[in-house]
Amino acid sequence: MSLDFGIWVEGLVTIAMLSYVWKENPFYRIAEHLYVGISAGHAVVMAWGNIRDAAVKPMQEEGQLVWIIPILLGVLLYSRYFKGISWIARYPVAVMVGIGTGVAVRGAIHGDFVQQISATISVGSVNDILLLVFVIASLSYFFFSRELKGPMGTVPQLGRTVLMVAFGAAFGTTVMGRMALLIGRIQFVLGDWLGIMK
Amino acid sequence: MKNSLPVAIMTVIALIIILDFFVADAPSVQWIKQSGLVLRSWGIVIAAFAMGLGAVNLLRRHTVAISRREPEALYSVVLVGSMVIIIILGIAYGSDHPTYSFLFSNILSPASATMYASIAFYIVTAAYRSFHARSFESWVLLITAVIVMLGKAPIGSVISGFFPTAADWIQAIPNTAGMRAIMMGAALGVVSSAVKMFLGLDRTYLGLRD
Numbered sequence: 001m002s003l004d005f006g007i008w009v010e011g012l013v014t015i016a017m018l019s020y021v022w023k024e025n026p027f028y029r030i031a032e033h034l035y036v037g038i039s040a041g042h043a044v045v046m047a048w049g050n051i052r053d054a055a056v057k058p059m060q061e062e063g064q065l066v067w068i069i070p071i072l073l074g075v076l077l078y079s080r081y082f083k084g085i086s087w088i089a090r091y092p093v094a095v096m097v098g099i100g101t102g103v104a105v106r107g108a109i110h111g112d113f114v115q116q117i118s119a120t121i122s123v124g125s126v127n128d129i130l131l132l133v134f135v136i137a138s139l140s141y142f143f144f145s146r147e148l149k150g151p152m153g154t155v156p157q158l159g160r161t162v163l164m165v166a167f168g169a170a171f172g173t174t175v176m177g178r179m180a181l182l183i184g185r186i187q188f189v190l191g192d193w194l195g196i197m198k
Numbered sequence: 199m200k201n202s203l204p205v206a207i208m209t210v211i212a213l214i215i216i217l218d219f220f221v222a223d224a225p226s227v228q229w230i231k232q233s234g235l236v237l238r239s240w241g242i243v244i245a246a247f248a249m250g251l252g253a254v255n256l257l258r259r260h261t262v263a264i265s266r267r268e269p270e271a272l273y274s275v276v277l278v279g280s281m282v283i284i285i286i287l288g289i290a291y292g293s294d295h296p297t298y299s300f301l302f303s304n305i306l307s308p309a310s311a312t313m314y315a316s317i318a319f320y321i322v323t324a325a326y327r328s329f330h331a332r333s334f335e336s337w338v339l340l341i342t343a344v345i346v347m348l349g350k351a352p353i354g355s356v357i358s359g360f361f362p363t364a365a366d367w368i369q370a371i372p373n374t375a376g377m378r379a380i381m382m383g384a385a386l387g388v389v390s391s392a393v394k395m396f397l398g399l400d401r402t403y404l405g406l407r408d
Contacts, residue, residue, distance in 0.1 A: 006304040013305050017312035021319050033273040035309040036256075037280030038301050044253045044281075045288030045298075047246035055243045070240035074247025078254075087200050090404045092244055094204035095211060097395070097403045099241035102215025102234075105392045110219065112385035116378050127371055134375030142383050159379070164335045166376025168342025169368050171325070175343070176350040178318035185308070185315050 001195045011193035014185050134162045204404055209396045211237055257281065280305075342368060 002008065016031035051074070055067040073092040080089040120135045122128070140148065141159035148156055190197040218234025221227045260274035268274070280301070287298045331337045348354035349365020394400040 006300060009300075010304045010308045014308050014312045017309055018316055021316055029270075029273050030276055031309060033277040034280050034305055035313070037277040038284050038306045039310070040253055040256055041281040041284030041288065042302065042306060043249055044285050045293060047249035048289055049293075050242050050246040054239055054246075066236075067243070070243035071247075073240070074244045074250075077244070077247050077251050080251075090200070090204040091207065092247075093404060094208040096241065096244050096248065098208035098211030099215060099237055099244075101208070101392050101395060102212040102218075103238065103241075104388050105212065106216050106219040108385035108388040109216075112381045112388075116382055116385075120378060127367075131371050131375050134372055135378050138376050138379030139382065142379065160335060161338055162372050163376045163379070164338040165342045165368060165372040166380075168339040169346045169373040170377075171321075171339070172343040172346030172350070172365075173369075175318065175321055175325075176347055178315055178321060181311050182315035182318050185312050188308070 002193050007193050011189055014189055018185070134158075138162050138166075201401065201404065201406060202398070205395075205398045205401060208403075212392065212396065253281070253285075342372075 002011075013031050013034070016027040017035075019025055020028040020032075051071070055071055058064040059067045073095055076088050077092045078089075080086045120132055123132055137155050137159035139159070141156040141163060143156070147153075187197065214230060215234045215237060217227075217230050221230055223231070257278060260278050263274040264271045264278065284298060284301055287295050287301075291298070293299070293302070325343075329336065329340050329343075331340050345361060346365045346368060348357065348361040349363075349368075354361035354365070391400065395403070
């Protein structure tokens with residue numbers, strides 16, 4: 001059994017978190033609130049690091065006063081706490097949503113659409129041909145403008161089957177990923193902490 | 199003005215960032231590239247302030263619970279205490295401080311891993327309840343999931359070499375095809391949602407309901 005204080009804390013947190021599987025209990029609630037508190041605090045520290053490195057340092061060290069604008073916009077977000085002027089928060093939100101939408105749209109057009117089509121149509125083997133057929137079939141399943149009947153009706157049917165295979169694979173991968181984490185925690189509790197397992 | 203100006207600002211900013219990616223590298227359009235770069239770095243700073251807004255909301259909710267001595271105020275004390283300690287340590291001494299590292303490595307990391315690990319139980323019980331193979335498609339889903347799980351577990355290759363090979367093929371071909379189709383559909387959805395926002399048809403992000 002370990003005599004390390006850190007290992008004991010880690011072990012107790014692990015057991016408290018796992019105890020929820022049996023039933024919700026005060027130990028789990030304490031560990032849960034500790035987890036939320038520390039992760040939120042860590043996120044704040046990381047956010048402060050971003051503000052310091054991206055805006056405060058260039059202002060202080062290089063005199064780039066333009067960084068006052070995003071800082072001011074960030075501060076204006078907090079106007080939502082003051083009733084009469086809460087509408088001001090719409091401006092920084094608009095800037096943030098504009099940036100987010102721009103980045104999402106260019107990523108969607110380039111990475112999720114053009115590059116995916118380009119990767120799908122570059123056929124060089126039997127598997128590539130199968131991939132092309134499966135992608136077309138899957139896309140046809142999402143074609144709702146007109147119902148495909150007769151022999152063409154088999155294409156969305158194949159697409160539906162391909163999607164089921166994809167969902168099955170995604171499910172299997174998720175379960176195995178979670179199992180790997182669980183095995184890691186059990187190995188820690190029985191090995192590193194309690195020393196039962198080598 | 200209070201409603202239409204933010205929509206105009208959002209549209210102009212989004213279009214600059216989109217154009218920044220698609221315009222050529224010519225000197226005449228350098229201002230678009232430069233503006234796009236500056237706006238994206240501003241986004242990091244504003245998003246950091248927004249993160250603080252979330253933290254303030256969390257602290258407000260729990261400090262109210264403590265001041266009202268609600269039945270579960272003890273848990274709020276734990277949350278507020280741990281949050282304040284890590285914020286003070288992180289901002290005053292940096293994330294290299296030994297206590298900060300202790301909280302991160304001995305509480306946050308194992309709690310996070312265990313939280314995700316415990317989901318394994320719920321996924322398996324949910325699957326047991328919902329995986330009634332009543333149709334061809336549900337059979338396909340069930341069999342694929344079993345093959346992929348056996349393919350990824352050491353026992354799969356002990357039973358037969360078929361499982362790892364089949365799992366790899368399923369992941370590489372039908373899974374990629376299905377996910378690619380979903381991704382393309384989602385990309386079109388992103389673009390159409392953006393157009394709706396540009397036209398002012400969707401203003402819910404400003405807290406406005408049409």
